[in-house]
Amino acid sequence: MSLCFSNSLVTLHFLAKTQSTRLSSQFINQIQVSSIPYALPASSLKLSKPFECSTQRLNPITVSTVPTVETAPSSFRNKTPKDINVLVVGSTGYIGAFVVKELLSRGFNVIAVAREKSGIRAKNNKEETLNQLKGANVCFSDVTRLDSLEKTLDNLGVSVDVVVSCLASRSGGVKDSWKIDYEATKNSLVAGRNRGASHFVLLSAICVQKPLLEFQRAKLKLEAELMKEAEVDNAFTYSIVRPTAFFKSLGGQVELVKDGKPYVMFGDGKLCACKPISESDLASFIADCVLSKDMINQVLPIGGPGKALTPLEQGETLFKLLGREPKFLKVPIGIMDFAIGVLDFLVKIFPSMEDAAEFGKIGRYYAAESMLILDPETGEYSAEKTPSYGKDTLEEFFERVLREGMEGQELGEQTIF
Numbered sequence: 001m002s003l004c005f006s007n008s009l010v011t012l013h014f015l016a017k018t019q020s021t022r023l024s025s026q027f028i029n030q031i032q033v034s035s036i037p038y039a040l041p042a043s044s045l046k047l048s049k050p051f052e053c054s055t056q057r058l059n060p061i062t063v064s065t066v067p068t069v070e071t072a073p074s075s076f077r078n079k080t081p082k083d084i085n086v087l088v089v090g091s092t093g094y095i096g097a098f099v100v101k102e103l104l105s106r107g108f109n110v111i112a113v114a115r116e117k118s119g120i121r122a123k124n125n126k127e128e129t130l131n132q133l134k135g136a137n138v139c140f141s142d143v144t145r146l147d148s149l150e151k152t153l154d155n156l157g158v159s160v161d162v163v164v165s166c167l168a169s170r171s172g173g174v175k176d177s178w179k180i181d182y183e184a185t186k187n188s189l190v191a192g193r194n195r196g197a198s199h200f201v202l203l204s205a206i207c208v209q210k211p212l213l214e215f216q217r218a219k220l221k222l223e224a225e226l227m228k229e230a231e232v233d234n235a236f237t238y239s240i241v242r243p244t245a246f247f248k249s250l251g252g253q254v255e256l257v258k259d260g261k262p263y264v265m266f267g268d269g270k271l272c273a274c275k276p277i278s279e280s281d282l283a284s285f286i287a288d289c290v291l292s293k294d295m296i297n298q299v300l301p302i303g304g305p306g307k308a309l310t311p312l313e314q315g316e317t318l319f320k321l322l323g324r325e326p327k328f329l330k331v332p333i334g335i336m337d338f339a340i341g342v343l344d345f346l347v348k349i350f351p352s353m354e355d356a357a358e359f360g361k362i363g364r365y366y367a368a369e370s371m372l373i374l375d376p377e378t379g380e381y382s383a384e385k386t387p388s389y390g391k392d393t394l395e396e397f398f399e400r401v402l403r404e405g406m407e408g409q410e411l412g413e414q415t416i417f
């Protein structure tokens with residue numbers, strides 16, 4: 001999922017759209033997340049779905065018999081990247097695709113798990129996916145089903161040293177968040193562990209510090225299980241990466257402003273701030289987590305270079321680049337609260353509107369909450385305490401979008417993602 005932090009216009013569009021949300025008769029059931037088997041032996045699993053694994057572009061992989069979880073796991077850190085097998089799930093996402101490229105450029109053997117139809121609105125077919133992940137060993141499988149994932153990896157017949165998860169719900173809906181951000185991610189942990197993985201790198205989000213949304217709760221549950229796993233088996237390690245805002249989440253208004261529209265923001269435009277990070281800088285940070293001993297068993301909040309930026313400052317940057325006088329449309333945050341109140345009321349009568357209500361809360365959250373380190377005692381966000389990494393700036397990104405458009409930076413499947 002990608003979240004639109006300061007794209008107030010898009011959020012407002014969402015508000016208009018939810019008024020006409022079609023009522024579905026399907027009730028959304030909470031997934032029984034606790035019933036997922038952990039470290040279930042592959043032999044005990046029923047295989048109910050055929051799988052496919054592309055061997056066309058198979059790199060030489062360190063082949064071994066599937067090891068047991070007790071195998072001396074940390075030894076991968078003594079190997080060179082070409083002998084380290086990294087399983088990447090969520091490999092076709094905005095960040096995942098860059099992570100695959102970055103790992104390949106560092107010489108790792110990358111096993112990238114993908115769906116046969118991948119990308120936003122499943123727009124990429126197998127050939128396009130293979131092309132996107134060129135250089136990796138691409139396996140087509142269903143990460144939402146442990147049996148499918150196990151079978152795919154069994155077929156590949158290799159051990160796994162490290163799992164990197166860039167999985168995320170593409171909608172942010174309640175059911176889908178639990179299915180992907182928790183359940184599917186856990187499946188990748190289980191399948192990876194069953195093949196010897198002793199390190200797990202999780203792409204999480206800085207906003208889980210203040211969990212008010214379902215996808216944040218799902219991510220936190222997975223984070224907690226990684227920590228627990230490292231506690232019970234001290235040969236297992238994790239790195240939990242919690243980035244601030246991605247560039248794509250802040251670029252939604254660039255072309256509109258270029259066309260003469262005002263920059264839309266909530267309140268005075270200073271309700272929230274973030275330290276935006278580019279997809280390639282974040283991919284590099286995530287790749288660092290594979291081998292860096294300093295990043296072991298750490299929760300790693302991370303932003304991009306430079307100071308924190310409010311929506312007002314982002315808008316000013318944009319007008320400066322365009323050489324125009326700033327033109328803002330300031331929207332009272334109370335509008336969001338009203339809409340959420342209405343949706344919360346409606347969901348009591350029509351439970352199938354659960355996702356619409358959740359999207360309203362997501363919009364409200366990113367209109368007012370900063371993507372910075374939160375001091376739990378004072379409840380204040382701190383730009384100074386939020387670490388910076390990388391070199392790409394939001395200004396450069398805005399320049400590029402003004403020149404080339406938002407190609408490759410599209411938001412997800414819901415209006416607000």
Ligand SMILES: NC(=O)c1ccc[n+]([C@@H]2O[C@H](COP(=O)([O-])OP(=O)(O)OC[C@H]3O[C@@H](n4cnc5c(N)ncnc54)[C@H](OP(=O)(O)O)[C@@H]3O)[C@@H](O)[C@H]2O)c1
Nearest residue numbers: 001002003090092093094095118119167168205245246249
């Ligand atoms: N946007 C931001 O500013 C921001 C900031 C901080 C943190 N984050 C966090 O970053 C994470 C990833 O973001 P992103 O933008 O890279 O995500 P994304 O582009 O939406 O990618 C999601 C990945 O998960 C896979 N996936 C989703 N549903 C699936 C399903 N049912 N079965 C199999 N695979 C599925 C997608 O596969 P397909 O291609 O097959 O759909 C894709 O590879 C999220 O957890 C988000 O919370 C975002």
